[in-house]
Amino acid sequence: MTDNTPSPQVWPTLRARDARGLIRFLVEAFGFEETAVYGEGERVDHAQLSWPLGGGIMLGSVRDTPDDKWTLEPGTFGAYVVTDDPDALHARAITSGARLVQEPYDTDYGSRDFTVRDPEGNLWSFGTYRGEPRKG
Structure with a gap:
């Protein structure tokens, strides 16, 4: 039997008040890998953090500008992340x-x-559930 579960291609995205601090935390606390970070000083225009088992997240600094087309309130994000060793x-x-x-x-x-x-x-939920295989 083959596993029809596809590789992750959905990249959850969030904004942070202290994006560089959040990046450090996510790397240290959870084990995300810092793949790319663009911005100057404390501002992060775009960051990609990869998850060791596949996929990852993207994040950036909150922007309080009227022309921001990607408004997300910091602290309102939630994700489920697969891990082999939750304990x-x-x-x-x-x-x-x-x-x-x-x-x-x-x-x-x-x-x-x-x-x-x-x-x-x-909110971060971690667990061993990898989702159900796709049908056909």
């Missing part, structure tokens, strides 16, 4: 300052999950 990642995240929302637990569909918030208030 070790939970310990790493808490040690790095993530705010606990839900301790690791086993779901009724076979996943092991936990949930935390980053310093900006974004």
Whole structure:
């Protein structure tokens, strides 16, 4: 039997008040890899953080300008991220300052999950559930 689950091609995007600080946190606490960061000084125009198992996120500094076409309120983002070792990642995240929302637990569909918030208030759920294979 082959797995028809495709490689990730959806890149969740968020804005941050302290984008460079959030990048440092996401790398240290969760293990994202800093792939690209564009901007000057503390401003981040665009950043790509890759997830070791595939896919990743994009983020930038919040912009309080009337011509901003991509307005997102910092701290309102939420994501589910697949990990092979949620218990070790939970310990790493808490040690790095993530705010606990839900301790690791086993779901009724076979996943092991936990949930935390980053310093900006974004919600991050990590677990072993990789989604269901596509039909046909």
